[in-house]
Amino acid sequence: MSPVLDQYPILYRSELRKGVADLVLRAEAIASIAKPGQFVHIKCSDELLLRRPISLCDVEDDTIRLVVESVGKGSEWLYRRKAGDLLDVLGPLGTQGFPVPDSSSKDSRPILLIGGGVGSAPLLFCAKRSSVPADAVLGFGTASAVILEREFAKTCRKMLVTTDDGSYGRAGFVTSAAAELLESGNYQAVHACGNMSMLQAVAALTEQFGLPCYLSLDERMGCGIGACLVCAVKVRGEDHEEHYTHVCRQGPVFSREEVVFE
Amino acid sequence: MSKLGVTLAGVPFKNPVLVASGTFGFGHEFSQFYDLSRLGGIMVKGLTPSRREGNRPPRIAETPLGMLNSVGLQNPGVDVFLEQELPYLRGFDTNIIANITGATPEEYAEMTEKLSDAKLDMIEINVSCPNVKQGGALFGASAEGISSVVSACRAKTSLPLIVKLSPNVTDIAEMARAAEAAGADCISLINTILGMRIDPVTRRPILGNNMGGLSGPAIKPVAVRMVYQVAQAVKLPIIGMGGIMDANDAMEFFLAGASAIAVGTANLVDPMAAVNLLEELRDILDSTGESICDIIGGVILNEAAHGVNKL
Numbered sequence: 001m002s003p004v005l006d007q008y009p010i011l012y013r014s015e016l017r018k019g020v021a022d023l024v025l026r027a028e029a030i031a032s033i034a035k036p037g038q039f040v041h042i043k044c045s046d047e048l049l050l051r052r053p054i055s056l057c058d059v060e061d062d063t064i065r066l067v068v069e070s071v072g073k074g075s076e077w078l079y080r081r082k083a084g085d086l087l088d089v090l091g092p093l094g095t096q097g098f099p100v101p102d103s104s105s106k107d108s109r110p111i112l113l114i115g116g117g118v119g120s121a122p123l124l125f126c127a128k129r130s131s132v133p134a135d136a137v138l139g140f141g142t143a144s145a146v147i148l149e150r151e152f153a154k155t156c157r158k159m160l161v162t163t164d165d166g167s168y169g170r171a172g173f174v175t176s177a178a179a180e181l182l183e184s185g186n187y188q189a190v191h192a193c194g195n196m197s198m199l200q201a202v203a204a205l206t207e208q209f210g211l212p213c214y215l216s217l218d219e220r221m222g223c224g225i226g227a228c229l230v231c232a233v234k235v236r237g238e239d240h241e242e243h244y245t246h247v248c249r250q251g252p253v254f255s256r257e258e259v260v261f262e
Numbered sequence: 263m264s265k266l267g268v269t270l271a272g273v274p275f276k277n278p279v280l281v282a283s284g285t286f287g288f289g290h291e292f293s294q295f296y297d298l299s300r301l302g303g304i305m306v307k308g309l310t311p312s313r314r315e316g317n318r319p320p321r322i323a324e325t326p327l328g329m330l331n332s333v334g335l336q337n338p339g340v341d342v343f344l345e346q347e348l349p350y351l352r353g354f355d356t357n358i359i360a361n362i363t364g365a366t367p368e369e370y371a372e373m374t375e376k377l378s379d380a381k382l383d384m385i386e387i388n389v390s391c392p393n394v395k396q397g398g399a400l401f402g403a404s405a406e407g408i409s410s411v412v413s414a415c416r417a418k419t420s421l422p423l424i425v426k427l428s429p430n431v432t433d434i435a436e437m438a439r440a441a442e443a444a445g446a447d448c449i450s451l452i453n454t455i456l457g458m459r460i461d462p463v464t465r466r467p468i469l470g471n472n473m474g475g476l477s478g479p480a481i482k483p484v485a486v487r488m489v490y491q492v493a494q495a496v497k498l499p500i501i502g503m504g505g506i507m508d509a510n511d512a513m514e515f516f517l518a519g520a521s522a523i524a525v526g527t528a529n530l531v532d533p534m535a536a537v538n539l540l541e542e543l544r545d546i547l548d549s550t551g552e553s554i555c556d557i558i559g560g561v562i563l564n565e566a567a568h569g570v571n572k573l
Contacts (some may be wrong), residue, residue, distance in 0.1 A: 002294040005533060047477050049531060050324050090533070220320040222331070223530040225294070227287040229307075229336050230322035244315050244336060249291075 001033040003093055003225065007086045011063060016147040020118065021079045022069045028062035030091050036125040037097025037216055037253040041224035043088035046076035051090065053079065053248070055122035057148075067121035067147070075256065093224045094252045098122075098191045099259050100130045104183055108132055109188040110157065114178050114202050115139070116194020120148055120217060123153065126191050133156075133157040135181055139174035139198070143167035144188070163232040175201045182209045189214065196261070203256040219247045226250075234260040265553040266544065268302075268521050270499045271422035271447035273383050275357055275522060277302040278554055279512070279540045282503050282526030283386065283426075284308055284333065285359035288347040289354070292498035295533045300540065303357035305450075305524060306347070308388055310362075311369050317393060320472035323459045328480030328505070329527060330457050334393040335363055340373050357383035359424065363398050367414040384420050385409060389444075390428030390453035392475045402428035402453075407435035416445035421499050424501065424554055427492070428452040429481075434488045434494035442496045449492055450501040450524070452485045458572040478527040479505040480566045493519025493559060503545035507535065509542030514556065517561040 008027040016022050030040065034056050041051040052074040058065040070079035081087065099134075101107060110133040113123040120138045127134040135158040140146045142165050153159045160177045161169030170177050176192075182205070191217035192202045206213035222228035226249025235245045235258040242260050245251075266277035281292075289298050298304065314370070316336025323330045325343045327462055335573035338346070351358045360377050362385060364370035370387060377385055389402035389411055403511040408425065425441040427434060429452040438449050454475025459468045467473070485504025493500055502520030506512050507528045528535035547554065 043531070045326075049327060049329055049527070050322075051531065062487065080543060182311065220322045222322050222329070223285075223291070223533070225291040226528050227291040228285060228317065228322075228331070229287075229333050230319075230320045230331055232316060232321055232333075234335070244319075 003091050004029040010081055010085050010087065013081065013083050014122060015237050016067065017144060019070045019079070020147055021070075023066045023081065024063050025060055025066065025067060025087060025089070026091060027064045030089065031059045031062050031064050033170050034059045034064065034092040035097040036100050036129050037122060038092040038094045039252060040066070040089050040091030041093055041221075042078060044077040046138045048074050048077065050074070051223065051224060052135050053093070053224060054078070055216070056092065056125055057121040058128060059124050067118055069118040089219065092223060093248055095133075095249060096251055096253050098126045098216070100126045100191070101132045101188070102129070103131050105131055107188045109186050110135055112137070112178065112181060112185065112187045112190045113156070114174050114190060114192040114194070116198040117141070117145065117217070118147070118173060119194035120152070122193050123191060124148060127152065127155040132188070135159070135185065137162065137174045137178045137181065139164070139194070140168070141165065174198060175205050178202070179206055181203060182211070187211060192216070199259075200261045203259065203261070206256060214253050215256060215259055216253045217247050217251055217259070224248045234262060236260055267549050268554055270501070270521055271384070273357060275302040277540055278516070278522035278537055279543065280359070280501060280522055280524040281529060281536050282307055285526040285529040288343070289351055291570050292529070292533055295501055296490055296537050297354070300354040300537050301356045302522060303383065304351060305359045305361050306343070306351070308335045308363050308391060309336050309337050309340045309343050309373065310335055311340060311364060313337070313342070313475070320468060320470050322472075323468040323474070324482060325457070325459065325476060325478075328478030329478050330459060330469060330474035330476050331454070331467045332393045332469045332474035334471060335391060335516065340376055342374065348380060348382070348560055352381055359384045359386050361388050361426070363388045363394065367410045370411050371414040375418040378421055382421060383417040383566035384424055384448070385415070385419065386424040386426050386450060387415055388426045388453070390426050392428070392454055392456045392473070393471060394429065399428050399430060402437070403431060408437055408440045409444040412444035412446050413440055416485050418499055422447040423449040424450050426453055428453050429484060429488055430456050435491050438492040438496045438498070442498050446498060447502065448499050449496065450503065451492060452481070452488050452504045455481050455484065477505065478491040479507055481505045482511060482514070486518050489515055489520050490518040490561065506539070509539050509546055512539060512543060513557065516557040517559070519559040521558050
């Protein structure tokens with residue numbers, strides 16, 4: 001399905017925590033075709049030239065939901081928008097999202113979702129669209145960084161939160177909590193989104209368990225539609241040769257076997 | 263000819279709005295948004311003799327009203343272009359311009375020969391890519407370099423040759439004259455301006471390749487100035503580019519002496535940018551009652567500011 005370029009209003013805005021906004025936009029043309037793992041590309045003021053890619057956290061009826069962490073000029077502008085504001089949005093983008101089991105899937109084994117920080121957001125869309133039970137492990141730096149806990153708990157069968165400093169939930173990285181679930185559960189696949197070092201650890205873990213694993217990657221992006229070739233990531237092709245492909249068009253989700261960690 | 267029609271080196275263009283090489287791929291992505299036949303022409307992604315993987319990421323860094331890129335000519339190679347991409351592009355009623363970069367004048371010549379038999383309207387010789395170690399901007403940095411590449415290509419084709427000049431030179435007019443003398447039919451400018459950004463925290467350049475090419479509105483005044491200088495220096499038609507976002511930007515280039523313009527970075531921001539600009543341009547011409555040819559080179563210069571000079 002072709003992406004759409006249009007202006008969409010913010011219906012609701014709340015804060016998940018200080019510095020992280022939760023925006024719900026009425027965007028039927030995007031909502032009707034969006035799939036888990038896809039993203040939208042948003043113009044953040046006339047002063048900033050480039051659009052900013054934001055993952056879809058959820059899609060309900062004619063709305064799309066975006067979780068925006070204020071980390072730079074573009075995301076800070078977006079974070080400060082209010083209900084009623086119009087946003088210039090291009091999307092949904094990405095041709096390869098999370099291959100979440102749907103009603104046509106015969107495999108009834110559960111899936112495991114592993115999220116790091118704000119990277120947890122797109123996994124909520126996975127959990128909601130999955131036809132099989134989803135378990136989730138969400139990792140954050142510290143207690144005050146935790147987001148979306150209640151919603152994952154409502155949607156998922158099991159849910160664990162970890163913090164690096166042990167100030168909330170389990171102490172330590174997501175991978176140790178995930179390993180426990182993988183030991184006891186009979187999962188069909190793992191879907192993950194977070195920073196590159198977390199994804200590398202998840203890739204190593206799932207390889208150990210011999211499980212399919214899908215990773216949502218991030219790279220500085222230009223056009224978002226596959227024309228400018230800037231959001232390059234190194235992948236291993238079917239010929240086992242390493243080459244550059246692009247997050248926006250061929251991704252943003254890649255299987256563990258494809259990704260070359262550097 | 264319609265109000266928007268122009269002729270460059272004997273090649274008719276239905277309108278003077280082109281899309282710049284490297285910002286438009288081979289057109290597929292943009293055809294999701296509009297009929298590519300609306301464009302005056304498409305300058306395809308830069309081609310090299312064989313496939314190139316491009317530079318290590320990150321390949322983009324935002325700047326005030328601009329961006330740096332260091333893609334490094336990632337492309338499938340000229341043969342794959344001819345077999346797989348050109349037939350698709352020929353399905354649209356628009357001029358198709360191949361863009362080529364070689365490591366040596368011989369490589370440029372070989373590519374020109376290959377492309378000469380293909381159904382192309384023009385070939386754009388890129389002597390100005392700042393992101394590759396060999397060739398590219400190396401040739402564009404001197405009149406001798408430009409001359410050697412353009413003469414080598416000229417010997418291999420009767421297709422009109424465009425030379426895409428680098429702004430990273432002291433005297434742009436000298437470069438244009440070298441291209442003209444070596445047999446070029448048209449000049450396009452400007453390519454990106456070499457730039458750099460450094461992250462103050464990590465103390466490392468943001469781009470994986472350290473330096474990259476600056477584009478976008480930030481470079482537009484430099485581009486307009488260079489188009490004006492080249493228009494004064496040579497008789498060849500000019501395709502102007504550099505930070506064009508809308509029809510008023512395009513008007514600056516036409517007035518400075520460009521016979522056509524190319525939309526580049528704007529394509530990355532708004533996939534509809536080129537055709538939106540075209541409609542705005544049509545409105546401008548409708549309101550003034552002129553055709554585009556009435557505008558080209560029509561800048562009205564101010565008299566030298568004597569008062570200031572006296573100081």
